Structure formats: C-alpha cells, structure tokens
Amino acid sequence: MSGLGEHAIAYEIKNLADEDSRKSAIRTLKAFGKTAIPQLVDVLGDQSRNTYAAILLSEIGEPAIPALINALSDETKKSFAAIALNEMGKEKNNALKIIIPSLIDTLYNTNPRTRAIAGVTLLNFGAYNLEPFIPNLINALGNVDASPFAANVLIGIGKPVVGLLSNFESDESKQIWVNNIIQEISKKDPTVKMPTNTNEKPMVVLSQTATQVKKPKFCRHCGSALTEDSLYCSNCGKKVD
Numbered sequence: 001m002s003g004l005g006e007h008a009i010a011y012e013i014k015n016l017a018d019e020d021s022r023k024s025a026i027r028t029l030k031a032f033g034k035t036a037i038p039q040l041v042d043v044l045g046d047q048s049r050n051t052y053a054a055i056l057l058s059e060i061g062e063p064a065i066p067a068l069i070n071a072l073s074d075e076t077k078k079s080f081a082a083i084a085l086n087e088m089g090k091e092k093n094n095a096l097k098i099i100i101p102s103l104i105d106t107l108y109n110t111n112p113r114t115r116a117i118a119g120v121t122l123l124n125f126g127a128y129n130l131e132p133f134i135p136n137l138i139n140a141l142g143n144v145d146a147s148p149f150a151a152n153v154l155i156g157i158g159k160p161v162v163g164l165l166s167n168f169e170s171d172e173s174k175q176i177w178v179n180n181i182i183q184e185i186s187k188k189d190p191t192v193k194m195p196t197n198t199n200e201k202p203m204v205v206l207s208q209t210a211t212q213v214k215k216p217k218f219c220r221h222c223g224s225a226l227t228e229d230s231l232y233c234s235n236c237g238k239k240v241d
Contacts, residue, residue: 005032005035006039008028009035009036009039010039012024012025012028012032012036013025013029013036013040013049013053016043016048016049016052017046017048017049026056029056030059033060033063034063034064036056036060037060037063037064037067038067040053040057040064041053041057041064041067041068041077041081044057044074044076044080044084045076045077045080050080053080053084054080054081054084054087055084055087057084058083058084058085058087058088061095062094064084064088065085065088065098068081068085069085069099069102069103069106072106072109072114073109073114078113078114079117082117082120082121082124085099085121086121086124089125089129096125096129099125100122100129100130100133101133103118103122104118104137104140104150107119107140107143107145107146107150108140108143108145108146109145110145112145115145115146116149119149119150119153122153123152123153123156127156127157127158127160130153130156130157131157131160134154134160135164137150137154137157137161138150138154138164138165138174141154141168141173141174141177142173142174147174151177151181154181155184155185158185158189159185159189159191159192161181162185162192165178165182166178166182
C-alpha cells in the first residue's frame with residue numbers, strides 16, 4: 001500500500017475516538033477493507049477505539065483472522081481480538097473453518113494466558129460448531145501445555161465427545177485426561193457412564209501441578225482477565241458467572 005493510503009487509514013483510525021467523526025471514519029475504513037487490518041489490530045488495546053476496531057475487523061472477515069489470532073498473545077489486545085473472532089464466527093460460518101483450527105493450534109502456545117483466552121473463545125462458539133473439530137481437540141490432550149485447555153473445551157462440548165474419547169482409553173498419553181473428561185460430562189449428563197476398564201484415578205481439570213499453572217479466570221462476555229474474587233468484569237462491566 002502507498003504511504004498516502006497508510007496515512008489516510010491512520011487518520012481515519014484516529015477519528016474512531018472522536019464521536020463527531022466516527023461514523024465517517026467507519027465508512028471509510030470499511031472501504032479500505034483488508035488494507036486497514038494492521039492498523040486496526042494496533043488499536044485493539046486502545047480503550048477509546050478498541051470496540052470499533054474489533055467490529056471493523058470482524059466485518060472484514062477471513063483476511064483478518066491470522067492477525068487476530070496473533071493478537072491473542074498480546075495482553076493489551078487479546079480481549080478485543082477474541083471479541084472480533086467471536087463476532088466473525090457468528091456472522092460468517094465459513095470463517096469458523098479457519099478460526100476454530102487456528103484457535104486449537106493456539107492451545108499449544110507457550111503463554112498460559114494465551115492458551116486460556118483461546119479456550120474461552122472456542123467455547124463461545126458453542127458445541128454444534130465445535131463438534132467437527134473434536135478429533136483436533138483430542139489430539140491436543142497428548143500435549144502437556146494444551147491438554148488442560150483442550151479438556152475444558154471437550155467438557156463444554158459434552159456428550160458428542162464421549163464416543164470418540166473411548167477410543168483413547170488405553171492411550172497412556174491421554175488416558176487420565178480421557179477419564180477425567182468423561183467423568184465431568186457424566187456429572188452433567190446421567191446418560192453418560194464412566195469407563196469401567198481403568199484403574200486410573202481421575203484428575204481435576206486444570207489443577208495445580210508441577211507442569212500446569214492455576215486456571216486463569218476470564219470474563220465469558222469479553223475475555224478479560226479477572227481476579228479470583230471478581231464479581232463484575234472491570235472491562236465490560238458485566239456480572240461474572
């Protein structure tokens with residue numbers, strides 16, 4: 001893109017913070033489309049513009065997905081990057097075929113908070129949309145970093161995962177997680193029975209161990225990090241469930 005185009009985008013992005021100029025800025029940035037992605041992602045951490053940037057990125061759609069996935073690793077941008085991905089997924093079903101596998105890959109990220117926000121974002125898409133990707137999530141159970149977060153998502157999907165999980169009951173790298181996931185699902189759905197062919201003691205999902213960190217707590221509405229005693233989200237103001 002020419003320097004003139006970059007300057008014009010920067011000018012309009014600055015105007016997102018101005019109530020009088022915002023509508024015009026949004027129209028212009030929509031017209032720029034994917035060429036505006038880098039600068040829109042840059043302001044996802046700016047309190048005066050992050051909401052509008054997230055909406056614009058969700059409307060740009062698939063071309064914005066890689067940049068939004070990368071932004072999940074940035075503490076200042078991750079919440080609104082997650083919001084943009086969620087909104088995109090609601091409006092454009094084809095985008096889910098890219099977003100969901102990319103988020104599952106993010107469960108392997110070295111940053112536990114990034115893994116957590118990826119897990120929260122996945123759950124927000126709902127069980128129906130996640131079902132085709134159950135094998136990808138089960139595969140992640142063999143990775144020490146990804147497994148607790150993948151397990152949490154599988155528990156969220158519920159009964160549809162049980163049949164596939166039963167194929168891995170003898171897989172040593174996944175066995176404990178498999179048993180634990182089925183146990184957690186069976187607590188919510190009495191039609192799901194625990195396997196009887198194992199002596200393994202179920203472990204608590206996301207428990208504190210030498211190789212795991214304590215489960216981060218995030219707002220389910222906007223993905224912002226919460227303290228253990230939070231009653232309301234400090235970012236979006238909604239009540240913590």
